[in-house]
Amino acid sequence: MNSILKLSIFITFACGGLLCSSLLCDDARAEDHQINFFNSAFIPTSLTIEAGDSVTWSWVAGNHQLSSGFPGGAPGTPDQPGALFTATINAQNPTFTHTFTQMGITVGFFDEFNPVQIGSITILDDTLTFEVGVVDNSYLPQIIEIFEGDRVRWVHEPMEMLHTVTSGMPGGDPGTIEEPGALFDEESSDLNPIFEYTFDDAMELPYYCIPHVDFGMVGQVIVQDRFIRGDSDRSGALDIGDAIYCLGFLFQGATTPNCLDALDVSDDGQVDIADAVSLLGYLFSSTAAPAAPFPTEGPDRTADTLQCHP
């Protein structure tokens, strides 16, 4: 019997047992936020939400024409009145709900019948800033793991002597990220106590302090790749090939994937048969979707030992 046939028999067996229960597949939960529409006030007037969340405006009094954007907002941008939504809100049409999908923007809204009544909704992006202390002739923590798009902020401890935050390593190959100062070379001192850098690409970057590298003052930033959970073979989409790839790794000794996180469909920190079964359940029986990041690429903020590299 060839191995694919064995796999498919195994898959049929495993799925027939309906091993994929909601226990195995947790799902990212979107929230619905409420704004009350009074005669001449919104309460609250501003909200901060996550992409995928929705907002419901609920009538309390008056007759209103809700519009996204700001009065006089620039055409062609989300600020343009009505660019994202308009809705009549009154006693006959008491609620309106909109789901926000675009990350990292602020969307205004106002009442066209009373344009001084303005509010705004900020949709967070999914990047984070991590802090590293420059303290006691060392970087703390010495190794930091982040995802593409995240920032690292080095903070100089007061009274600490002068240091540098210099990417690469002494004698690092020219033209590579290991070349001294290829990405950054900043003084860290009382006069220049904060340095921030955004990492847009996956990499493992060494860095060091020029005056103190010989005393071991070195650090490392590990920037992981963003991924879609369940996309084991990293083709950009979920299909049967992902389940076969996962089973091949588990049972046929295929080489360890670069992005084990993508195989961990349930986000429980380990890759096992339940992940392949969850994925098949989602693809063929419409059971729960993989945990975030899904269905678009993103970071995995769950603390576990799995990593994702290109």
Ligand SMILES: [Cu+2]
């Ligand atoms: Cu130093």
